[in-house]
Amino acid sequence: MHQRLIARLQAVSGLAQEELAVLNALPHTVRKLDDRESILKEGDGAFTCVVLISGFLYRRKIVGDRSQILSLHVPGDIPDLMTLYLPTMDHDLISVGQSIVGTVPHAALRAMFDKQPSLVHTFWRETLIDAAIFRHWVGNLGALDALHRVAQLFCELAVRLEFVGLLNRGSFAFPLTQADIGSACGLSTVHTNRTLQALRRRGLLEWRGEMVTLPNRGELEALADFNADYLQRSSKSA
Incomplete structure (x- = not known):
């Protein structure tokens, strides 16, 4: 998990040595997912965040009789980071093909932020980039x-x-x-x-x-x- 997450954060933010050390120590549980297996469904409560290690995930919303993919996620992404503050899912999070994720308890992330406050800004930046991708997709569709x-x-x-x-x-x-x-x-x-x-x-x-x-x-x-x-x-x- 750490390798892809750190590569992702290095690519968009850069990381200091002390930040790398804290990230490498982040506890997680590895979970293997089958094709089209749901990690979270709309209405679920979330107590962990998912870091994609390998494979692909997508966010999906069922609107009427149509299934709409809202975003695609690649290794290193944390597609449900918003659940730290919005713990009820308003969409589904699904594996495409076989994938591997690391699940990190919200409590562990908050403890990491207390220990290394600069990472709050790094992860906040991730949510802003995620929002920028959403805007880009909406603009393209229209x-x-x-x-x-x-x-x-x-x-x-x-x-x-x-x-x-x-x-x-x-x-x-x-x-x-x-x-x-x-x-x-x-x-x-x-x-x-x-x-x-x-x-x-x-x-x-x-x-x-x-x-x-x-x-x-x-x-x-x-x-x-x-x-x-x-x-x-x-x-x-x-």
Whole structure:
């Protein structure tokens, strides 16, 4: 757990040696999750926070008869950090493919903040970046066509996985389905398939099994008009 969490925080905030020591000592319980297994459901009370160690998670909201993916989470993320102050879930948190998480008691996090107050600002920054990603997704849903929405999603994931050392020559593990992409981007499965085929024809996306490759990432970012500033890479990690 510590490796991915620290890589994530180093990428966006930078960490002092004393902060690293406290984070490395953070107690946690490892839990393995199957594909589509729920960690928390809407209405549940939370007493721990989840740090994603490997795999993917997504937040989901059921609206009427539609399942909407609200966000995707990669290793190093803490997707339920808000439960420190908002302990009742207003959405579901679900594993995509097999994943491994570390659960950290709220009490342990609060004790860590008492011992190393500077980390309060680091974790608060995480919630602000999370909110920035939400805003970016909402803006994309309202303003972009299908090709740009899907291209932006892959560009974003590449940056976030690069933060934690999980982007290898433009390739990364990707257990999501076309239906998942459609749910995240507000598209039907048929429209999603057409959009993915368009990216393939342009030589910007390869997707085989559970592995995605971006053969020309710069060209994909140009097509998507992608600007990663909202992900807040720290100058200390560049």
